[in-house]
Amino acid sequence: MRAVVFALALLPSALWGQEQILLQLRPHVGDTLRIRLEQQTEVTMFGNPGARGVTTSVAIHSRSIVRSVQQATTTVFTIVDSAMLTSTDARAASMNAETQRSLKGQQLVLQLGIDGAVENARDARGTLLPRAAVEAMSAMPAVFPRHSVSVGDSWSREMVLPSGGPAGSRGSAKAKAMFHLDSLQRAIAYVSMLGEIVPDANGENVDMTGSISGSMQLDRARGWMTDSHFLVIIRSAIKPPPGTGFAPMRFVTRVTQRLRTMDKR
Numbered sequence: 190m191r192a193v194v195f196a197l198a199l200l201p202s203a204l205w206g207q208e209q210i211l212l213q214l215r216p217h218v219g220d221t222l223r224i225r226l227e228q229q230t231e232v233t234m235f236g237n238p239g240a241r242g243v244t245t246s247v248a249i250h251s252r253s254i255v256r257s258v259q260q261a262t263t264t265v266f267t268i269v270d271s272a273m274l275t276s277t278d279a280r281a282a283s284m285n286a287e288t289q290r291s292l293k294g295q296q297l298v299l300q301l302g303i304d305g306a307v308e309n310a311r312d313a314r315g316t317l318l319p320r321a322a323v324e325a326m327s328a329m330p331a332v333f334p335r336h337s338v339s340v341g342d343s344w345s346r347e348m349v350l351p352s353g354g355p356a357g358s359r360g361s362a363k364a365k366a367m368f369h370l371d372s373l374q375r376a377i378a379y380v381s382m383l384g385e386i387v388p389d390a391n392g393e394n395v396d397m398t399g400s401i402s403g404s405m406q407l408d409r410a411r412g413w414m415t416d417s418h419f420l421v422i423i424r425s426a427i428k429p430p431p432g433t434g435f436a437p438m439r440f441v442t443r444v445t446q447r448l449r450t451m452d453k454r
């Protein structure tokens with residue numbers, strides 16, 4: 190009898206009648222999605238004469254107007270309505286002010302995959318932006334599976350952390366993360382994630398380790414991620430050139446990010 194019970198426990202969830210769903214980015218043409226991105230990056234450097242830290246905060250309000258929805262992609266026209274950057278580093282004040290001015294009013298055409306990835310981006314003149322810039326602006330990473338899932342299912346994805354990008358990393362790295370469909374309440378899918386930071390093979394002068402965790406909500410009726418929280422912690426050591434006698438420069442970077450869709454009009 191125990192063997193029968195154990196065998197039944199191993200059967201796929203679909204045989205038990207659990208709902209199989211597709212988690213996809215698929216909004217409606219004509220929707221205007223008002224988005225608020227908040228991010229705080231704390232970088233601490235360890236060395237002589239001791240630990241020194243800088244905290245940078247970013248808040249960006251934007252509108253994404255859905256232009257078209259195809260089988261595998263969605264095209265949105267994004268307008269940055271406001272941007273606020275602050276830093277504990279007084280020397281960065283003029284740079285932050287310049288960045289704020291350049292971001293406000295910026296217009297982009299983004300092509301998004303159904304998994305949430307930014308596949309390409311063009312500016313207001315239609316010029317294709319470099320891949321590095323696309324990865325840097327990808328506040329909504331590729332998180333959704335390519336197959337249907339049920340509550341309790343997990344899937345893995347790999348995400349790029351661009352050098353000097355929003356993740357605040359020094360050197361380039363990837364995040365290998367495991368996602369989990371925690372629950373499904375009406376139209377809202379609740380997903381959690383946990384992963385590790387893996388340095389690129391090309392980063393010969395940078396030792397890097399770290400972790401990434403987070404949670405997100407997908408409104409399946411709207412076809413859009415409406416709330417997400419991410420925490421990235423990166424520990425890195427930059428090796429000096431051989432023969433200099435200098436000790437490696439060590440950094441700890443902590444990034445917290447929240448992305449919210451405020452309303453629909």
